[in-house]
Amino acid sequence: MTIQPRRPTIADVARAAGVSTSTASVVFSGKVNVAEATRRRVLDAAAELGYAGPDPRAASLRRGRSGIVGVVLSAHLRHAFLDPVTTAMMDGLTDALTDASAGLLLLRDDPQGDDPPPIAEAPVDAVVLIGCSARTRAAVETVRQRGLPVVVIEGAAGEGVPRVTLDNREASAAIARHLRDLGHERVAEITLPMEPARERGPVTPARLRAATVDVALDRLAGFREVFPDAPVVSAAGSLIDEGMIAARALLTDEAGKRLPDAERPTAIVAQSDLLAVGAMRAAEELGLRVPEDLSVVGFDGIAVDGLGDQRLTTIVQPAIEKGRAAGAQIARMLAGEPGESVHFTCRFREGTTMAPPAGR
Template identity: 70%
Template sequence: MTSQDAPRRATIADVARTAGVATSTASVVFSGKAKVAPATRERVLAAAADLGYAGPDPRAASLRRGRSGIVAVVLEGHLRTAFLDPVSTALMDGLTDGLADLSAGILLMRDEPGDDGASLVNAPVDAVVLIGCSGRTRASLDIVRGRGLPVVVIEGDAGEGIPRVTLDNADASADVARHVRDLGHHDVALVTLPLDNDRERGIVTPERLASATIDVTIDRLSGMREVFPDAPAVSASGSFIDEGLAVGRELLADESSRPTAILAQSDLLAVGVIRAAEELGLRVPEDLSVAGFDGVDVDGLGGLVLTTSVQPAVEKGRAAGEQVARMLRGEDAVTLHLTCRFRQGTTTAPPSR
C-alpha cells in the first residue's frame, strides 16, 4: 500500500465535527486545560472512539513545543506493590542510567484499565517502556503505537518490529533445576509467579497453563519442567515473601507427600518457602532444599545463602533506557538478549531420604 492509498489519520477537527462541537471544545477535552460539561466530554470521547482518534499527534506537538523530556514506564499490577520487589528497584536504577544522557524524567504508570490507562492516550511523554507484555500491557502497546511513540518492551513478546530486552528465563531455570536433580532430588515441587492478570494463587493445571499470558512465568516453568516434567506446581499471586510462605505451607502440609526440594520462580518466594519449612521444624537444606531466581539481597535468611539464578536486573533496565535514547536520537533500536548466572548457595543439598 502506498502512502496515497493509506487511510487518513482522523484529526481533532473530524472529532469535533462528528460530536457537533467546536474544534476548540474538542481540543480542551483532550488537553484537560479547562472544564467541559460531562455530557459534552462523553460525546467528544465517543466520537473519537468511533473515528479511531487516539489523541493529539505527538509529532505535531513536538514541532510546536519540543519534547516533554518524560519517558513513561508502564508496570504490571498495582504501583503500591511494584517496588516491594528488589528486582523492580534495580531495573529502574538501570533504566535511569540508560536515560541519563537525555536528562529525562520518568512517569510511572500501571497496566490496569481505567483512569491510568486513559491517561496514556494523551500523557505528554516522548517514549514508553513496557515491563512485560501481558494482556493488559498489550492494550497499552496498542495505544502507544497509535500515537506513534517510540516503545521498548522488557521481557515480553510485543510482536514484529518492537525492540525488546529479553532474558534467558527458560535456560536459567533449567540450570537451577539440573543442579537440584544432580544432587539426587526426584520429589520436587515448583512455585511459580502469577500466570495471568488475575494473579490467582492455586495449582497449575494444564487448563490454567494453556490460558497463561505472562511470558516470564511461562518461560521459567518451561525450563523447570524440562528437567522435572511431572513436578507439581502452584502459582503465587505475586513475588512476595508472604506468598511464598502461603504456598510453602500448602506444599509441605502433608508429611507423607512432602517434596525433598522446592524450586521457586523468585528469591522472595523462595524465602517465604524457607519460612514455611522453619514453622514445621524442617531444616534447610538438611530436610528440604530450596532454590530461587533473581539473585537479590533478601533479609530473613540468617546464615543461609540462597541457591538461585542471578539475573542482570540493572543491565536489563539500562539496556531499555539506551534503546529509548537511540530512538529519540533518530537511530534504529535493536532487541537485546541478556543471560543469567547460576549461583550455588547453602540452601540446597542432597536429600536426606
C-alpha cells in the same frame, strides 16, 4: 488586586548584558563555548533580574516533546517497589535516560472496565513496558501509531518492538537439572503471578492455557523440561508472605499438617528470591531443616535479609543492566536511530540451601 510581576525573559537578560538574544541563549544552553567575560556578564545580568533559566515547557513545545518516558508496570506500585528487581531495573533505566533529560511517568497495566489502558493516551515521548499483557499489547499498537518509541523488558509487544530479554527458560532448566543430578525426584515449583488477576493456587492445565505473563511461563517451561509432572503453585506476587503461603500448600495436607516424608517434595524451586525466603520460613515453621530435609532455590540474586548463616542458592540476573539497556534503546530512538533488542544471560550462584535429598 495584586498584579504579579512579569517573569524576566532571555531577551531582558540580553539587553541588560548588552549582547544579542542568541548569545544569551547560548550561555544558558552550554552547548557552545562563549568568551568567559561575555558569559560572566550574561550570568550577572540574569542574577540581577532574577532570571533562573529557560522555561523547560517552552523547550518542550519547540521540540514537540513532553520530556517524559512512560513506564508501564504490571503490578500495584506498592507491590512493584517492594520487589528489589523492579527497583534495580528502574535505577538502570533512570541512569540511561539521564543524558536525554527525560522524566519518568509510572503507569499501571490495570483493567478498568472497557476503558483503554492509561498508556494509550498518556502525554509521553516514549514507552517502556515491564512485561506485556495481552491487553497492554493491544494498546501498544495505538502508541506506535503515534510514532512513539516502545521497548519491552521481558515480554513481547509484537513485530518490530525492541525487547530486553533474559534466558529465563534456559536458566530454570539448568537449576532443575542440578537438582535432578543431586538425586531429587520429588521437586515442586512456586511461580510468579501468571495472569493480571494474580490468582493464587495450583497451576492446572486450564490456568496454564489462560496464563499471559511471559516471565512466569518461561521459567515454568524450563523447570518442566526436567520435571514435567511436578506440582506447581502460583503466588499472587513476589513477596515473602506469598512464598510462605505457597510452600505451605506444597508441604502440608488439607488439615494443615506436615506431609509424610515419603510424600512431600524434597526440593522447592521458587521463581524469585523473595518467594524462596518465604518457602524457607514455611519449612522452618513445619520443623523442616534447609537443606537437610528440604532444598530451596531462588531466582534473581538479590540481597536478602533474615537468613542468618544461610546463603540462598539462586540464579543471578542482571536487573540493573536490563533497565540500562531499555533506557539506552529509548534514547537511541528518540535521537532518530533504530532500536535494537538486547539479550542477557543469568548465572548460577551456589549457596547453602541446596543439597542431596535425605538418605543420598
